[in-house]
Amino acid sequence: MLLVDNFIHADMHPGNILVRVAKSKLSPIGLFKSRPHVIFLDVGLTTELSKMERENLLKFFKAVALQDGRSAAESTLRLSRRQNCPDPISFTEEVEKSFEFWRSTEGERVSTADRIQKLLEHVRFHRVNLDGNVCAVMVTTLVLEGWQRKLDPEYDVMHTLQTLLFKKDDWAESMSRAIEGVVAP
Structure with missing residues (x-):
């Protein structure tokens, strides 16, 4: 969607x-x-998201799928046109620590929803701005991930995210050009 x-x-x-x-x-x-x-x-x-919001959100989801804490934090900081985070370095370091834990044996058991919730706690604590449209996507993602866990606890949402995002690059670019061609004045 x-x-x-x-x-x-x-x-x-x-x-x-x-x-x-x-x-x-x-x-x-x-x-x-x-x-x-x-x-x-x-x-x-x-x-709906602007082209810039979609690109930044896609980079964020790719960083999450790759479990790259630094890129996820940097992408998060770009999810607002007016970023006022007082200490982006501390924010980035805390997000990196969370990702390091999630890559551990113990951290692998943490659900995707709990990971996103933890990221949002970092966002709140460090007063990172997120535009309203992006917040809507984050909340919707949390809700859908919760449904997915209830409907099929064995389903690996991270694997699906990786499959969608990393096979999507060429497709997304060609689809974007096709759509722009259809709706262009």
Whole structure:
């Protein structure tokens, strides 16, 4: 939704999401089934990201996927047009320490949601500014990761994130050019 459509529904809970499955007859050879459609309700809390916000957020998610604390901290500091963090060096050092722990045997057991929550605690403590659109993405990410854990505790969200982000570069660039070509004046 974010990477392909640049659409963020910031009020994701079970009451706002429906799945519609068409009841259609299968073709004679049984190969063509209809695909389910996700329907979002109450879209009063939605947003889109600017090109710069998307690029910075993508760099942040890549740093998280690579478990690169320094890059994650530096990307976080770029997630606001007006950054007023009084001590970016201390912020970066604390984020790096968190990532070092998460790479340890004990730290590997920490869920993705708990990691993001810890990062947001660093953000709050160091008074790092995050633009509202970016906050909407972070909150939505936390909610979705929580759902994912309840629906399938064995699912590895970090592996999926790595797959999406590192196979997406060429695709994202060509998709971006195609979209700009369609909507260009």
